[in-house]
Amino acid sequence: MGKHYIPNSAHKEEMLGEIGFKSIEDLFSDVPKGFVKEFNLPEGKSEYEVFLEMNEILNKNKTVLEMPTFLGAGAYFHYVPAHVKHLIERSEFITSYTPYQAEISQGMLQALFEYQSLIGELVGLEIVNASMYDWGTALGEAARMAARVKKKNKFVVPKHIHPERNMVLKTFVEGADIEIEYVKWNEKGQVDLEELKEKAKNAAGVYVELPNFFGIIEEQIKEIGEIAHENDALFVVGVDPTILGIIEAPGSLGADIVVGEASFLGSALNFGGPRAGIFATKNERALIRQMPGRIIGMTRDTEGKRAFVMTLQTREQHIRRAKATSNICSNEALVAVAAAIHLASLGPKGLEKLGEIILKNTAYFKKRLSEVAEISFDAINFKDVPATFEIPYPIIHERLLERGIHGGFYLKPYFPELGETALLAVTETTRREWIEALVKNVREIINEAEL
Amino acid sequence: MFRQAKWDEPLIFELSKPGRVGFTLPEPVEDIEVQIPEDLMRKSLELPEVSEPEVVKHYIRLAEMNYGVDSGIYPLGSCTMKYNPKINEEFANHPKVAFIHPYQDPRTVQGALQIMWELEQWLKEITGMDRFTLQPAAGANGEFTGVMIIRAYHLDRGEAQRNEIIVPDSAHGTNPASAAMAGFKVIEIPSNEQGMVDLEALENAVSERTAGIMLTNPNTLGIFEEDILEIAKIVHKAGGLLYYDGANLNGILGKIRPGDMGFDVVHINLHKTFSTPHGGGGPGAGPVGVKKHLVDYLPVPLVEFDGEKYYLNYDLPKSIGKVKEFYGNFAVLVRALTYLKIMGRDGLREVAEIAVLNANYLTQKLKGTRGYELPHKELRKHEVVFSAEPMRKEMGIKALDVAKRLLDFGLHAPTIYFPLIVHEALMIEPTETVSKEELDAYVEALKRISEEAYTNPEIVKSAPHNTAVRRVDDVLATKKPIITWRMYKEFKRKGEVDY
Ligand SMILES: Cc1ncc(COP(=O)(O)O)c(C=O)c1O
Numbered sequence: 001m002g003k004h005y006i007p008n009s010a011h012k013e014e015m016l017g018e019i020g021f022k023s024i025e026d027l028f029s030d031v032p033k034g035f036v037k038e039f040n041l042p043e044g045k046s047e048y049e050v051f052l053e054m055n056e057i058l059n060k061n062k063t064v065l066e067m068p069t070f071l072g073a074g075a076y077f078h079y080v081p082a083h084v085k086h087l088i089e090r091s092e093f094i095t096s097y098t099p100y101q102a103e104i105s106q107g108m109l110q111a112l113f114e115y116q117s118l119i120g121e122l123v124g125l126e127i128v129n130a131s132m133y134d135w136g137t138a139l140g141e142a143a144r145m146a147a148r149v150k151k152k153n154k155f156v157v158p159k160h161i162h163p164e165r166n167m168v169l170k171t172f173v174e175g176a177d178i179e180i181e182y183v184k185w186n187e188k189g190q191v192d193l194e195e196l197k198e199k200a201k202n203a204a205g206v207y208v209e210l211p212n213f214f215g216i217i218e219e220q221i222k223e224i225g226e227i228a229h230e231n232d233a234l235f236v237v238g239v240d241p242t243i244l245g246i247i248e249a250p251g252s253l254g255a256d257i258v259v260g261e262a263s264f265l266g267s268a269l270n271f272g273g274p275r276a277g278i279f280a281t282k283n284e285r286a287l288i289r290q291m292p293g294r295i296i297g298m299t300r301d302t303e304g305k306r307a308f309v310m311t312l313q314t315r316e317q318h319i320r321r322a323k324a325t326s327n328i329c330s331n332e333a334l335v336a337v338a339a340a341i342h343l344a345s346l347g348p349k350g351l352e353k354l355g356e357i358i359l360k361n362t363a364y365f366k367k368r369l370s371e372v373a374e375i376s377f378d379a380i381n382f383k384d385v386p387a388t389f390e391i392p393y394p395i396i397h398e399r400l401l402e403r404g405i406h407g408g409f410y411l412k413p414y415f416p417e418l419g420e421t422a423l424l425a426v427t428e429t430t431r432r433e434w435i436e437a438l439v440k441n442v443r444e445i446i447n448e449a450e451l
Numbered sequence: 452m453f454r455q456a457k458w459d460e461p462l463i464f465e466l467s468k469p470g471r472v473g474f475t476l477p478e479p480v481e482d483i484e485v486q487i488p489e490d491l492m493r494k495s496l497e498l499p500e501v502s503e504p505e506v507v508k509h510y511i512r513l514a515e516m517n518y519g520v521d522s523g524i525y526p527l528g529s530c531t532m533k534y535n536p537k538i539n540e541e542f543a544n545h546p547k548v549a550f551i552h553p554y555q556d557p558r559t560v561q562g563a564l565q566i567m568w569e570l571e572q573w574l575k576e577i578t579g580m581d582r583f584t585l586q587p588a589a590g591a592n593g594e595f596t597g598v599m600i601i602r603a604y605h606l607d608r609g610e611a612q613r614n615e616i617i618v619p620d621s622a623h624g625t626n627p628a629s630a631a632m633a634g635f636k637v638i639e640i641p642s643n644e645q646g647m648v649d650l651e652a653l654e655n656a657v658s659e660r661t662a663g664i665m666l667t668n669p670n671t672l673g674i675f676e677e678d679i680l681e682i683a684k685i686v687h688k689a690g691g692l693l694y695y696d697g698a699n700l701n702g703i704l705g706k707i708r709p710g711d712m713g714f715d716v717v718h719i720n721l722h723k724t725f726s727t728p729h730g731g732g733g734p735g736a737g738p739v740g741v742k743k744h745l746v747d748y749l750p751v752p753l754v755e756f757d758g759e760k761y762y763l764n765y766d767l768p769k770s771i772g773k774v775k776e777f778y779g780n781f782a783v784l785v786r787a788l789t790y791l792k793i794m795g796r797d798g799l800r801e802v803a804e805i806a807v808l809n810a811n812y813l814t815q816k817l818k819g820t821r822g823y824e825l826p827h828k829e830l831r832k833h834e835v836v837f838s839a840e841p842m843r844k845e846m847g848i849k850a851l852d853v854a855k856r857l858l859d860f861g862l863h864a865p866t867i868y869f870p871l872i873v874h875e876a877l878m879i880e881p882t883e884t885v886s887k888e889e890l891d892a893y894v895e896a897l898k899r900i901s902e903e904a905y906t907n908p909e910i911v912k913s914a915p916h917n918t919a920v921r922r923v924d925d926v927l928a929t930k931k932p933i934i935t936w937r938m939y940k941e942f943k944r945k946g947e948v949d950y
Pocket of ligand 1: 328330591696720
């Protein structure tokens with residue numbers, strides 16, 4: 001089946017004859033005999049049958065549109081403008097590949113240059129690559145880059161780093177003999193500066209997230225950067241770009257490298273992927289030379305006309321092989337372009353407004369949530385709010401689900417010291433009725449449990 | 452043939468007019484004042500101000516200056532630029548895919564988990580492996596996963612001295628780069644005159660320090676490594692493992708399996724063999740499969756099925772951890788499963804057979820054309836690597852010039868200058884989804900370029916002539932890097948650029 005994708009299925013004999021082969025098997029005469037086998041796989045099906053089958057499978061999912069959902073923790077339900085989806089499905093974009101042939105790929109190259117430019121404006125840095133796989137892998141690359149630039153092998157991160165990201169980071173540094181040191185949080189749920197001062201000694205890099213895993217804005221981010229620099233370490237900031245309409249560009253707050261998640265703009269949740277890692281750095285030779293990933297540059301053609309091309313490639317695997325700054329080849333270009341289109345559509349006022357809406361919605365959510373739980377830290381939250389409940393959180397989760405509401409992300413398995421705490425999140429998509437329903441139902445569930 | 456549009460399209464920043472907006476947001480649920488500390492408040496933000504119709508026209512014009520698989524033949528060797536079925540897109544964009552959160556209770560995402568579980572079953576049978584992780588985002592991310600697994604395996608067995616990975620000189624750059632990232636020393640071995648692994652060199656390279664070998668089969672010349680069983684024996688005997696770079700699986704799909712050839716770890720590129728679109732560079736997906744003895748080291752979580760329900764299993768104490776957030780590029784996995792269900796057993800075999808027929812058809816039709824030579828053996832699998840070395844020697848025309856001239860004919864160029872062991876390499880992979888007429892036209896174009904090379908070389912050297920821009924100055928791009936709008940503005944202000 002699937003012959004409708006394979007035009008020459010109809011011309012086997014004719015083509016074989018023209019090139020002097022007798023059978024298809026002759027084309028495989030170099031393959032060890034005895035190994036060619038019948039595979040134990042289902043027969044192919046018509047497109048219609050597969051259409052029905054896939055729909056049936058997918059209908060077993062319950063989406064965030066079908067139940068108010070308060071999950072965040074590194075993946076957020078944002079609304080993506082319809083035109084963004086339409087544009088990235090344009091087949092010239094989606095069916096092309098890495099723009100190796102610049103002249104015939106000017107569209108993708110310019111779109112990626114614009115992505116780099118938009119991110120550059122957001123994060124306040126001049127050098128941006130055309131994407132890493134996601135925030136976590138971008139962080140892993142940043143730690144490795146810091147170690148190469150500073151020729152030291154310690155990387156300092158908050159203890160309250162996103163656990164998912166932390167796991168990726170650990171795998172990425174394992175083979176480079178980089179040691180990860182964790183700094184505890186203070187009573188405000190933010191990096192403890194006293195401990196940081198100790199741990200930053202001899203560090204190649206110091207990392208902080210904005211907002212942090214608890215959804216909290218690290219208010220002493222500048223001081224953290226200063227501590228990093230006093231210890232001759234690179235200051236690496238991880239950002240959720242949707243906050244950057246209201247928060248100062250990390251580049252202006254001292255960041256040497258900015259990583260983050262571009263797919264929070266332009267992409268749906270998609271069960272966690274595809275995503276796209278932001279990777280940006282300062283315009284300094286020593287940093288650029290150690291940068292991972294593909295970079296698009298503006299130049300001109302032989303007639304002096306503006307043109308775009310992949311550049312600074314001597315860092316990359318196809319040239320440097322074992323000595324490359326990273327092994328990345330395919331990246332997340334289309335996800336990056338989607339983020340760029342979304343950002344361009346928002347504009348400066350739209351991004352600022354998006355940040356404000358989320359900030360206000362989070363504040364309102366916190367206020368309402370405090371009626372039924374204890375908010376873990378007194379700080380400013382953006383999207384995620386950690387809340388501690390009187391009864392075991394899994395019970396609340398279970399009962400909420402029965403009532404058609406999906407609660408948050410249970411923190412106890414990762415941070416047992418926080419007790420019955422869950423991370424619940426809102427965004428600009430959250431409706432007031434959803435919050436009402438959550439609070440009402442949690443109250444009932446707690447009352448029932450205490451009876 | 453593709454006719455590229457020639458728009459003088461400004462940057463989106465240059466289209467900006469104060470006051471225009473491209474999207475309307477909902478209002479906050481309540482208008483609460485929240486005070487951000489003064490020193491953290493955003494001071495300025497220069498983003499373009501454009502309306503939705505302008506955004507749409509801008510990106511449509513950019514699309515019209517881009518070549519994709521739907522525009523014409525795209526025979527980029529090693530990349531398997533096959534047709535991307537549209538039904539795949541329908542499911543990748545399905546609300547039941549788009550609107551599910553990765554941390555949802557497994558009971559609410561049984562469909563998503565079933566898709567991952569079913570895909571794993573297909574991949575296991577296709578490759579002859581025992582278990583798969585679908586987490587890696589691309590081939591290189593899969594390679595890194597695979598070599599980390601190899602590392603964990605040897606460490607677990609108390610063989611920390613196994614710190615070398617062997618890689619043939621024909622290997623893709625990601626192979627040595629991934630091995631180095633995992634902390635291995637890379638030992639490169641030469642190919643023989645047939646274009647295959649030199650067994651003697653391999654014998655000399657293996658030792659008690661060998662952790663494994665990374666192989667692509669068919670290799671990057673499109674040649675099947677006929678001695679694969681012997682290679683496996685040599686490496687296994689030395690205590691090393693075999694890693695299969697699945698970039699070229701299209702050449703043997705549905706016919707023979709890496710697992711039966713002795714490989715212990717494989718990665719597959721869903722964006723090559725299994726028809727998911729390349730997205731202008733990504734997203735792809737690079738699932739990794741292993742044999743039984745390596746299952747314990749796979750990344751977490753694995754998708755399990757207990758006969759009734761699907762669930763995520765994090766209980767793998769020896770796991771290498773995670774190589775990517777969450778469960779990988781899920782929307783890409785959805786596309787691949789859709790494709791597999793349509794193709795089925797016979798369809799997949801047909802894919803390999805016609806991919807190989809097309810490559811050999813092109814090889815035979817082009818062979819003997821003046822200026823191109825065909826190094827190494829003739830019988831190829833899914834791709835072929837010609838060399839433009841005679842043309843360079845005789846007329847000063849390089850593989851790069853041939854590639855650029857092809858663009859003038861509305862055809863995409865092959866991969867050039869890879870593999871590194873062929874001078875002036877033209878690496879052509881037609882795939883099974885092009886027609887005989889397209890192959891004939893491609894051969895015709897390459898022959899015409901050969902003719903031009905010997906009669907009117909200037910037209911080839913100065914190509915392309917018909918594209919949106921003429922040959923791009925990449926030397927200038929490196930000498931004077933302009934990576935972002937803010938850098939550009941600065942150069943412009945100083946009067947250092949006039950483009
Ligand atoms: C032979 C080979 N190996 C590995 C890769 C890397 O795959 P990816 O680009 O998906 O990381 C490629 C593709 O570009 C390849 O052709």
